[in-house]
Amino acid sequence: MNILFVCSVYHPVTGGAQDPIDQLGAELVTRGHRVDVLTRHVPPTTPTREVRNGVRVHRVPNTVLPSDFRALSDELREFVREVHRPDVIHVVGLRRPLPLVAELLARLWGVPVIQTVGGYDIPDVVDPDPRLVWLTGRDLVLPAMRRADLLNAASDDLARQTELLLGDRAPVPTLYVGIDHGLFADAEPHRDASAWGPYVLSLRRLEPAKSVDRTIEALDHLRDEIPELCLVVAGDGSERAALEEYTERLGLSSRVHFVGEVPLEEAASLLRSAFATVVASKSEGGGLVNIEAQAAGCPVIATRAGGIGEYLGGESGAMYVDAPDGALIADALRALWNGPEARARLVEDARLLSERLSTRTLAVEYAELYAELAAGHRAREFVPWEAIGAALWEDLALPEGRAPTLDAPWRAPLAVEELVLSTADKEFRALGPGAERFYYLAWSSGVSTERLGEVCAYVLRATRELPGETVAAGLEHAADWGRFDIESCLSYVRD
Secondary structure, eight states: EEEEEEEEEEEOSSSSTTHHHHHHHHHHHHHHEEEEHHHHHHSSSOOEEEEEEEEEEEEOOOOOOOHHHHHHHHHHHHHHSSSOOOOOEEEEETTTHHHHHHHHHHHHHHEEEEEEOOOOOOHHHHHOOOHHHHTTTTTHHHHHHHHOOOEEEEEHHHHHHHHOOEEEEEEOOOOOBBBBBHHTTOOOOOOTTHHHHHHHESSSOOOGGGGGHHHHHHOOOOOOOOTTEEEEOOOSTHHHHHHHHHHHHTTOTTEEEEEEEHHHHHHHHHHHHHHHEOOOOOOOOOOOHHHHHHHOOEEEOOOOOHHHHHHEEEEEEEEOOOSSSSHHHHHHHHHHHHHHHHHHHHHHHHHHHHHHHBBHHHHHHHHHHHHHHHTOOOOOOOOOOOOHHHHHHHHHGGGGGGOOOSSSHHHHHHHHEEEEEEEEHHHTTOHHHHHHHHHHHHHHOOOOHHHHHHHHHHHHHHHTTTTTHHHHHOOOOOOOTTSSSSHHHEEEEEH
């Protein structure tokens, strides 16, 4: 089969749905399938085209402004010419604008499209952060979800939340994602493990819902009782500066090591050497880090939020805490420290549970699903639901010999862009395209022009010593995560 994965981000970015697709794609190639990936060009230092583990990766620019979409149409026409027509398109990570692009391509080629909902893709009933991301792209993403030939979710918990969002698509089935089990099971100890001594690992994005501050608090509770135990924080995000300040305020700077984002191979080594890892989330779609830890022989201390329990395999797969609370996490760490035999049993039970979510096992199920969907598919026409999608369709469909239906399709979207950006301060716009994308996304997410003006003016005053391209890049990154408040903007710019 020819399979096209559409992902909002991909390798070398780690820590999300892109990891299992990177691994699944390589496994499908070894089984004789052709696999292509269409993704955003993030980070910009990566090549536009490359072959990775037999998978052909195609990167297109980040598109926010209508003028970005107009430029994207040229990229997509080239993509259509060079890629083999797929039998199925699978969207993993429903972030703007690629679900719209997948729908366009599926109708152009007459093939089915699958969409898998992951963490942060839809609003969460507990965590406010995913809603911020959702608001930046809901007009493109929600209608695309309604049109998918198969809509599923990466956990039962996400399936329930998807049903709340799109009741007409219920029931929403679950399609689990997996890990390269061998990568974690066979990982070597981390090069710094002996220098650090016994350590607890926090391997996650540094965002409020991940509760990394509660893990730091747990270490504070144990500072005198287990003085040799330290904490390694691997990951980055909007909370990093605040977490470093909190660590310093507690007097734990010598025992808490912030190492930033790490490649997947290094993450495996960190888990292999850790005394335990803590996943004290307030919400979580599934949490692949839990399975990765199990495979690496690292005990997991976790809350039961979202799909965590599903992926861990139930009560025997981890030591659970009832809430993201420093004292409760400290109790769990104390129990593991004082009970080496119980810790060893937990490691053994968890390692066996992790094998069920090996990519090698799941690849068979995925291939069977793709074949079934392709065999029963009936082609249908693309039905635009907004002006940008209609204009993109005209640009894609005309070279295929289809009759035009619109006169000057880009006129209205480009007029809206100019109208919106005309309300921005000229000095702010002069920072570069990233600043304009920030402004446009904030407006489209419902931020008032008055409030936007206040944020932009403050950012300009606070970043005068920084290069304009640095400020613009930070603002664009903040916008990707739906962060339009002053504090978050400055955090992304400075990071």
